[in-house]
Amino acid sequence: MKNILEVKNLSTSFFTHAGEVKAVKDISFNVGIGEAIGIVGESGSGKSVTSLSIMNLLSFPGKVINGSVCFAGTELTNLKEKKMQLVRGNEIGMIFQDPMTSLNPVYTVGNQIMESLLRHQKLNRGEARKKAIEMLSLVGIPGPENRLNQYPHEFSGGMRQRVMIAMALCCKPKLLIADEPTTALDVTIQAQIIELLKDLKDKINTSIILITHDLGVVAELCSRVIVMYAGSVVEKGTTRDVFYNPRHPYTWGLLKSIPIVNADHKERLIPIDGQPPDLLNTPPGCPFCPRCDHAMQICAQTQPPLSQLGEQHLAACWLLHPGAPRVERGR
Amino acid sequence: MVTIWMVVTITFFLMHAIPGGPFTREKALPPAVMKNIEERYHLNDPLWKQYTDYIQNLVRGDLGPSFKYQGVTVNQIIAESFPISAQLGLASLFIMLFVGLPAGIISALRQTKWQDHLAMSLATVGVAVPNFVVATLLMYIVGVKLGWLPTARWLSWQSVIMPSIALAGYYTAYVARLTRSSVLEVLQQDYIRTARAKGLPERVVVYKHALKNALIPIVTYLGPILAGILTGSFVIEKIFAIPGLGEHFVASIWNRDYTVILGVTVFYATLLVIVNLIVDILYCFIDPRIRLGK
Amino acid sequence: MADIPVSGIHEISKDKFTPLPARKKDIADISRPSVTYWGDAWRRLRQNKMAMLGMYTIIFIILLAILGPILSPHSYSDQFLDKQGLGPNNEHWFGTDSLGRDLFVRVLYGARISLAVGLVASLLNLTVGVLYGGIAGLAGGRVDNVMMRIVDMFYSIPLVLYVILMMVVIGPGLKSIFMALGLVYWLEMARVVRAQILTLKEQEFVMAARALGASQARILFRHLIPNCMGPIIITVSMNIPLAIFTEAFLSFLGLGVAIPMASWGVLASDALPAIRSYPHMLFFPAMAISVTMLAFNFLGDGLRDALDPRLRK
Numbered sequence: 001m002k003n004i005l006e007v008k009n010l011s012t013s014f015f016t017h018a019g020e021v022k023a024v025k026d027i028s029f030n031v032g033i034g035e036a037i038g039i040v041g042e043s044g045s046g047k048s049v050t051s052l053s054i055m056n057l058l059s060f061p062g063k064v065i066n067g068s069v070c071f072a073g074t075e076l077t078n079l080k081e082k083k084m085q086l087v088r089g090n091e092i093g094m095i096f097q098d099p100m101t102s103l104n105p106v107y108t109v110g111n112q113i114m115e116s117l118l119r120h121q122k123l124n125r126g127e128a129r130k131k132a133i134e135m136l137s138l139v140g141i142p143g144p145e146n147r148l149n150q151y152p153h154e155f156s157g158g159m160r161q162r163v164m165i166a167m168a169l170c171c172k173p174k175l176l177i178a179d180e181p182t183t184a185l186d187v188t189i190q191a192q193i194i195e196l197l198k199d200l201k202d203k204i205n206t207s208i209i210l211i212t213h214d215l216g217v218v219a220e221l222c223s224r225v226i227v228m229y230a231g232s233v234v235e236k237g238t239t240r241d242v243f244y245n246p247r248h249p250y251t252w253g254l255l256k257s258i259p260i261v262n263a264d265h266k267e268r269l270i271p272i273d274g275q276p277p278d279l280l281n282t283p284p285g286c287p288f289c290p291r292c293d294h295a296m297q298i299c300a301q302t303q304p305p306l307s308q309l310g311e312q313h314l315a316a317c318w319l320l321h322p323g324a325p326r327v328e329r330g331r
Numbered sequence: 332m333v334t335i336w337m338v339v340t341i342t343f344f345l346m347h348a349i350p351g352g353p354f355t356r357e358k359a360l361p362p363a364v365m366k367n368i369e370e371r372y373h374l375n376d377p378l379w380k381q382y383t384d385y386i387q388n389l390v391r392g393d394l395g396p397s398f399k400y401q402g403v404t405v406n407q408i409i410a411e412s413f414p415i416s417a418q419l420g421l422a423s424l425f426i427m428l429f430v431g432l433p434a435g436i437i438s439a440l441r442q443t444k445w446q447d448h449l450a451m452s453l454a455t456v457g458v459a460v461p462n463f464v465v466a467t468l469l470m471y472i473v474g475v476k477l478g479w480l481p482t483a484r485w486l487s488w489q490s491v492i493m494p495s496i497a498l499a500g501y502y503t504a505y506v507a508r509l510t511r512s513s514v515l516e517v518l519q520q521d522y523i524r525t526a527r528a529k530g531l532p533e534r535v536v537v538y539k540h541a542l543k544n545a546l547i548p549i550v551t552y553l554g555p556i557l558a559g560i561l562t563g564s565f566v567i568e569k570i571f572a573i574p575g576l577g578e579h580f581v582a583s584i585w586n587r588d589y590t591v592i593l594g595v596t597v598f599y600a601t602l603l604v605i606v607n608l609i610v611d612i613l614y615c616f617i618d619p620r621i622r623l624g625k
Numbered sequence: 626m627a628d629i630p631v632s633g634i635h636e637i638s639k640d641k642f643t644p645l646p647a648r649k650k651d652i653a654d655i656s657r658p659s660v661t662y663w664g665d666a667w668r669r670l671r672q673n674k675m676a677m678l679g680m681y682t683i684i685f686i687i688l689l690a691i692l693g694p695i696l697s698p699h700s701y702s703d704q705f706l707d708k709q710g711l712g713p714n715n716e717h718w719f720g721t722d723s724l725g726r727d728l729f730v731r732v733l734y735g736a737r738i739s740l741a742v743g744l745v746a747s748l749l750n751l752t753v754g755v756l757y758g759g760i761a762g763l764a765g766g767r768v769d770n771v772m773m774r775i776v777d778m779f780y781s782i783p784l785v786l787y788v789i790l791m792m793v794v795i796g797p798g799l800k801s802i803f804m805a806l807g808l809v810y811w812l813e814m815a816r817v818v819r820a821q822i823l824t825l826k827e828q829e830f831v832m833a834a835r836a837l838g839a840s841q842a843r844i845l846f847r848h849l850i851p852n853c854m855g856p857i858i859i860t861v862s863m864n865i866p867l868a869i870f871t872e873a874f875l876s877f878l879g880l881g882v883a884i885p886m887a888s889w890g891v892l893a894s895d896a897l898p899a900i901r902s903y904p905h906m907l908f909f910p911a912m913a914i915s916v917t918m919l920a921f922n923f924l925g926d927g928l929r930d931a932l933d934p935r936l937r938k
Contacts, residue, residue: 089530101521106543116529151619298641324642334778345794459918463877464911558783
């Protein structure tokens with residue numbers, strides 16, 4: 001499978017007054033053409049910063065300090081701003097977490113969709129309008145002709161997210177980055193939006209990076225998963241690998257904290273104790289060590305490397321070292 | 332309407348609560364003369380009748396005669412002097428918008444660069460130094476020492492320059508600071524990130540997406556700002572000896588010319604109510620979330 | 626951390642794989658030490674050089690205003706007709722005015738008046754304004770509606786206009802300035818406090834207090850007002866320079882304190898006719914007002930930055 005996006009050894013830091021905050025540490029992954037991958041992790045694990053780094057949209061004091069982002073053969077990290085603007089919105093579309101605040105309240109929805117079309121495609125206003133109407137009906141908004149002239153506050157949350165999707169996809173981008181597209185929505189609406197993304201992925205043949213903390217959503221849409229913790233990749237592999245054969249204690253914890261409605265016997269939801277570490281002064285060793293049930297001496301001293309577990313399955317944990325005691329995933 | 336009525340009522344009764352009338356002199360007038368005068372101005376009518384008479388005249392747009400200047404009505408005084416004050420006010424408004432707004436925007440976009448530091452230092456001084464100090468210093472340096480501009484009165488177009496700068500000074504600085512913080516806050520918003528993610532050039536992001544949102548809080552402050560320019564004119568017109576309405580108002584306080592005080596206060600209140608109405612309408616245009624008639 | 630297969634790592638001694646002893650799972654260990662709201666605000670205020678400069682300047686002005694006139698050999702009303710309009714010199718640091726009065730002492734007396742006005746304005750803000758806004762916010766419903774309609778109606782007309790009208794009625798003088806300020810200077814605070822209380826009273830801790838049977842007054846004074854302290858302090862710090870300015874403005878128009886008392890506005894106004902011959906008469910009071918206003922503004926800006934929770938890192 002050819003890759004549309006290859007991220008290698010990407011590191012991003014925020015240089016604040018208090019010191020360097022390492023938000024993303026040396027992560028690598030790739031996305032194949034027409035493929036959907038998921039990036040999961042708690043809030044603050046560096047998922048969103050990864051996506052903003054790809055888009056070159058980090059705001060001061062954030063900065064990509066190392067690594068490369070190669071999109072369709074073009075290196076993005078050192079691309080001139082003018083050239084980058086031609087990539088954004090045109091070749092890479094982006095959807096954000098909160099549709100309530102991600103649309104400009106003082107312009108009509110039509111204006112905001114057409115803006116993108118007018119900038120990237122050689123369309124006149126009439127054509128752009130037609131295309132915008134087409135996009136709105138594609139994302140399932142009834143009465144698109146009238147809706148076009150309405151302002152964002154006249155839409156419900158789910159409808160606004162549909163508008164965001166229409167906006168992100170109107171130029172038929174090769175890659176769509178969806179940053180927690182369902183987090184701010186009601187559960188029933190969430191399912192609709194994921195269904196819509198699944199549908200559109202095939203219709204316009206776009207690749208998707210889905211950023212979320214909801215493993216259920218990932219299982220629905222993605223073929224591969226990357227699990228991030230404190231800015232690092234702790235486990236990655238096919239969705240099947242990560243769901244049925246997880247190897248990192250953090251992934252175990254994540255899976256244990258999903259409710260299973262149809263379980264035969266009643267199970268308790270098990271949260272992961274503690275909070276993610278402070279990225280300002282990270283202690284040496286594995287960042288998950290203080291919260292890990294199986295932590296060993298070495299975990300507090302040295303960061304574990306990523307171990308190859310299968311063709312695509314990798315995890316970073318000392319338990320995978322041949323010298324380590326065998327620990328079974330508890331459930 | 333309620334506001335205007337309330338102002339009329341409060342002012343009316345305040346004026347009548349003052350011990351000693353407008354005709355109280357150091358040497359008492361002969362009782363006959365006093366009685367004559369009171370007759371003429373209906374001052375010996377019961378208070379409630381004076382009040383209802385005043386309201387009735389007011390509805391017809393008649394603010395009554397001046398007590399101080401024989402044969403001159405309050406309407407005439409306003410008609411004569413208000414255009415001058417209006418010119419001064421509009422000139423100040425112009426300065427405020429065309430200096431304050433751009434200064435604030437530039438400051439926000441060049442945050443922590445020298446343009447920002449320069450503009451914000453000036454704005455901080457501008458907010459702190461009272462308008463009459465600015466006015467007198469301007470008059471002393473530009474008018475007296477350098478002799479570039481006339482120091483007083485209302486003779487030519489040059490006369491408007493110094494007073495309007497002095498009057499606009501505080502509000503220009505205020506608008507610049509407000510614009511800066513507003514633009515900075517808007518630039519943090521999610522929809523700005525969306526606009527950038529669409530690949531729009533920075534120019535469009537700032538001037539289309541950020542600016543219109545940033546103007547919303549500034550429009551809300553327009554009412555108080557205009558009210559401030561109005562009261563500021565009292566002192567500026569006094570310093571530069573401009574025969575505007577503010578100067579007349581202050582003079583009428585000194586002269587205890589109650590009908591003029593009352594009339595001008597009512598006029599100012601009406602003016603401000605109208606201004607606030609215009610601001611509300613403007614607000615609806617700029618922010619689609621607000622609908623008229625709500 | 627590259628993709629190195631496990632076998633690629635050199636041998637690691639067995640004992641490294643023994644489990645860690647006593648697990649330190651307590652959250653406090655993982656997260657940062659917590660900083661109280663006021664501690665954090667004070668730390669940030671101290672870091673703000675301009676705000677600290679403003680604060681020290683204000684303290685300096687207060688000391689000077691209290692002690693200066695006592696220590697100076699001159700009085701604010703003594704006239705020396707042989708020393709009219711002297712420039713600054715050794716005996717009269719700021720020179721003398723056109724009646725031969727020592728300008729330094731007069732400016733210091735002006736500082737007393739300005740600071741007194743500022744003090745009165747802030748006391749009014751803290752008592753009338755906070756109470757009015759607090760009661761309106763807590764009562765809600767019709768009471769709130771009526772109370773706020775009154776404030777709104779006052780508010781649509783500039784405060785200075787009311788103050789002027791009050792001065793006309795009561796007559797010029799320091800006492801009337803205080804009364805005039807008292808009638809109108811709490812309006813803004815009332816609005817600020819009410820808006821805060823409206824959002825605060827919906828929160829759980831108020832519900833909890835109510836469930837425990839706390840009286841309305843107790844909820845207001847123990848739970849709501851302490852939680853509005855940030856905005857209250859900001860509003861006070863913004864209103865003090867405004868009150869000082871208003872007094873100077875009125876005195877300048879001749880509606881303020883009566884002669885021979887000297888406030889900065891009066892001094893500046895007195896200097897105006899003599900501006901060609903004695904510019905120093907204007908310069909010093911103008912300086913005094915501007916420096917004081919600047920100091921209060923710096924401190925106010927600093928307080929706002931330090932107390933606004935949205936800016937907390």
